[in-house]
Amino acid sequence: MQNAAIITVGNELLNGYAVDTNSSWLAGKLLLASIPVVYSCSVSDDIEEIKEAIQYASGKADIILITGGLGPTDDDLTRNGLAKFLGVELEYHDEIYDKIKKLFKARKYSIPEKNKVQAYLPAGTSEIENTLGTAPGILYENDKKIIAAMPGVPSEMQKMFEESILPKLFSRRRHGDDFFIIRKIKCIGAGESTIAEMLGDLMARDRNPQINCTVSQGIITLHIIARAEDKKSAEKMAAEDVEKLSGILGKLVYGFDEQSLAEVVGQKLSEQKKTLATAESCTGGLIAKMITDIPGSSSYFTGGWVTYNNEAKISQLGVEKGLIEKFGAVSSEVSAAMAAGARQRSGADFAIAVTGIAGPAGGTEQKPVGLVFISIAGPRTLDTEQFLFGPRNRDFIRLRTCQNALNLLRLKLGS
Amino acid sequence: MQNAAIITVGNELLNGYAVDTNSSWLAGKLLLASIPVVYSCSVSDDIEEIKEAIQYASGKADIILITGGLGPTDDDLTRNGLAKFLGVELEYHDEIYDKIKKLFKARKYSIPEKNKVQAYLPAGTSEIENTLGTAPGILYENDKKIIAAMPGVPSEMQKMFEESILPKLFSRRRHGDDFFIIRKIKCIGAGESTIAEMLGDLMARDRNPQINCTVSQGIITLHIIARAEDKKSAEKMAAEDVEKLSGILGKLVYGFDEQSLAEVVGQKLSEQKKTLATAESCTGGLIAKMITDIPGSSSYFTGGWVTYNNEAKISQLGVEKGLIEKFGAVSSEVSAAMAAGARQRSGADFAIAVTGIAGPAGGTEQKPVGLVFISIAGPRTLDTEQFLFGPRNRDFIRLRTCQNALNLLRLKLGS
Known part of the structure; x- marks a missing residue:
């Protein structure tokens, strides 16, 4: 079984300016390629640190992926660190410089002198083509190890990995290496522990497929990782688990x-x-x-109102002033009237309405921060539910409100 | 000068399920505390790996911060890894178990047998109180080194770090250690290279204050890091640079x-x-x-329309049907009419309107994906600007549209 280590290079990763998303992206892709990641680290723009990190990672993994430090400036030192680890000099490649010059020409920029450094590679390594930017990747390969240095810019790194590295990793698979197939089941409407209880022994750590659970922003994702000697068997195992788990979890599964x-x-x-x-x-x-994050949503989404103050609720949605005075803007009555008004005025089949107290201010004892009403108006029904998402912060309350509103509509639309 | 290393523990960090945000958060806080981070790594839930990582980090840094692996389950092994590194046994602490039991009682849960493991600490270490969860932190300290293990849950980790670790790090400052003061200048409206050119030598790497530039989602942030032997001098240097840079960058600085x-x-x-x-x-x-991300925005934001189809633009905003037929929904004419309609119907002093092609479909040669019109209607003016953000993805185009719309309003409102 091959395994991998990831090294991200850059001072910005060590001073809190940037969150390293490359490691997680690569790790996800490697897992899909049946290659577990055993170690990852971030090091500063320093030749000795980079060399040491490669050395340490090389003691742990067959595949070492490096991102960052391939740019043209003085603090881009991955080339040098890798050369030092390999115990070789950097060599100039005229054909690489030509490519970089062409790229600048195509963008109608004159090429800065600095960029010449990107045409240097450690002796014994080869260029990995970068079709999106000036920084070529660097590949070192022998029977046992493969080291690939890629740019730190996520889009360039991702394209290079998928086009040039991943096929190479597949071609290096040894006979008998297991295949992993990963499927995900996405749930909303119950907590992690409830779902774990429903699944019971299925989540045992030594089971194959292994089932892991992650929670992010109120969405619970079950990862089904099936492992087998051939791809088809792994796919079958994963598919069977998708069906089994979906049956157990029922309406909690949204996708x-x-x-x-x-x-x-x-x-x-x-x-x-x-x-x-x-x-x-x-x-x-x-x-x-x-809703409009989804391309093509214009075919079913007619539009919406953000009626942030009472006047807007009255004039835009036709909510009666007396209703707001009697029950308050945050009430099931006003929520229902907003939904009915939106449905009627838009001519849409369904309307979602929400009203609540997102905080941090505006809460009272009767109506605390986190109190939210969600209404779904449909052709035959108008339902309102009350939620209490607080006391939490504004972003949390708003996000949960949106998810629950979409989920109520999902359930209303049936399966 | 003290320096730090960060170790994050957890399989989820190595299989792509989770992006490690703890490292970046800690690194930012440490930089603010004048402590540079020299190394960070992620390791799996494995005693030997954790021990080795501490050992390696210990060769690089005086301060070692560990997050994750302190929970009650079988794969929470930071306690054991730290004990192995220190060459000691785990010791049971009745008073810690009492605290955990109390926490469960307060939440009206019965305490699972598993949680008893959280009352064990490596000999010679002490508990760091966790006021938000059951997992106590672990502190090891001698004259030269400090090792702190904290929970992986960001909210628990952050509170523990700020309440218990940071004061300790300050108290360990040695005479003559430099203070860092960090200020940020936030810009929109020009690219990174334009801003770098405007600042010239001010961005030299060996200058003090050092000025670094990061770009995230179209916002350019200049980080001014002033370093001096006393805090007041560093603050003065940073403040002087804030003024100097703001003068050079003018209207590009929004905050x-x-x-x-x-x-x-x-x-x-x-x-x-x-x-x-x-x-x-x-x-x-x-x-x-x-706009409504900002608490208190209800005092100036009356509300908004999402007029996603033509009918909504006509009925909700009073855009003339003929205008859409003649110029198309994505046109400066319709954009202006939307802004005028929104201003008039809401009674607000200002209205922002945007119409464009976010893609991936819907583009033509004349009106490609990324074409966007933004209008600002005010008491005396109605201005429309055309932008071309493509060809890029939907999220990019939508985000840039929002930022430019807010920026146009900012410029209209003056300084």
Whole structure:
């Protein structure tokens, strides 16, 4: 079984200016390629540090992926660190410099003298083509190890990895190496521990497929990792588990793999040829934003209102002034009236409305921060639910409100 | 000068399930505390790996911060890894178990047998109190080194670091250690290279204060790091640079330190006692969302429309049907009419309107993906600007549209 280590290079990773997302992206891709990552580290722009990191990683893994430090400036030192680790000199490659010059010419820039350094590679290594930027990658390979240095810019790194590195890693698979197949089940509507309880022994650590659970922003993702000697068996095992778990979890499952809640809701609306409008108070446009994150959403989303103050609720959605005076803007009555008004004024089949107290100010004993009403108006029904997401911060309350609103519509649209 | 290394523990960090944000958060806090981070790594839930990582980090840094692996389950092994590094056994502490039991009682749960393991600490270390969760932190300290193991849950880790670790690090400062003061200048409206050119020698690497530049989602942040033997001098140096750079960059500077564009626009509106409405097409509610991210925005934001289809533009904003037929929904004419309609119907002093093609579909040769019109209607003016943000992805185009819309309003509101 091959395994991998990831080294990210750059002072910005060590002073808190940047969150390293390259490691996580690479680790995810490597897992999909059946290659576990055993170690990752970030080091500063320093030749000795880079060399040492490669040395240490080389004691742990067969595959070493490095990102960053390939630019043209004085603090781009991955070339030098790798050369030092390999115990070789840097060599100038005219054909690489030609490519870089051409790239500058195409962009109608004159090439700065500094960029010449990008045409140097450690002796015995080869160029990995960068089709998006000036920094070529560097590849070192022998029977046992492979070291690939890629640019730190995520888009350039990702393209280079998928086009040039990944095929190479597959070609290096040894006979008998296991295949991993990973499927995801995405859930909303219950906590991690409830779901773990429902699944019981299925989540045992030594089971194959292994089932892991992660939680991010209220969405629970079950990762099914099936491992077998051939790809087909692993795929079958994963598919069987997807079915088994979906059966157990029922309506908690909203989608699979990379699907977002808004995407699933959009698919249902499209299939049923229904349209949707939104009327938002406390979420301030975030529900509409999530819906329109999905390309093609214009075919089912007619539009929305952000009725942030009472006047807007009255004039834009036709909520009665007396209703607001009697029950307050954050009430099930006003929520329902917003949904009914949005549905009627937009002509859409469904309307979502939300009103709540996102905080930090504005809460009272009767109506605390985190109190939210969500209404779904449909052709035959108008339902309102009350939620209490607090006391938490503003972003948390707003996000949970959006997810629950989309989820209520999902359940209303049926399966 | 003290320096630090960060070790994050957890399989989830090595299989791509989770992005490690703890390292970046800690590194930022340490830099603010004048402690540079020289190394960071992620290791799996394995005693030997954890021990080795501490050993390696210990060769590089005086301060070692560990996060993760302190929970009650079988794969929480930071306790054991640290004990192995120190060459000691784990010792049971009744008083810690009492605290954990109390916590469970307060939450009305019965305590699982598993949690007893959290009452064990390596001999010679002490408990760091966790006021938010069950996992106590672990502190090892001698004249030269300090090792602190904290929970992986960001909120628990952050509170523990700020309450218990940071004061300790300050108390360990040696005579003659430098103080760092960090200020940030936030810019929009020019690229990184333009700004670097305007600043010239001020960005020289060996200058004090050092000025670094980072770019995130179209916002350029200049970090001014002033270093001096006493705090006051460092503060003065940083303040002088803030003034100097602001003078050079002029209107490109929208704010300082942690300010967002929406926050600055909101402040200006509040100060001038003006109100704002939005009318969004391609951004689908994201501008309203950004504005309402700011607590208290209800005092100046009346509300907004997400007029995603033509009917909504006509019925909700009063855009003339003929205008859309003649110029198309994505046109300066319709953009201006949306802004005028939103301003008039909301009664707000200002209205922002945007219409554009966010893609991936919908582009033509005349109107490609990325074409966006932004209008600002005010008491005396109605201005429309055309932008071409493509060909880029949907998220990029939508985000840049929002930022430019807010920036146009900022410039309109003056300084």
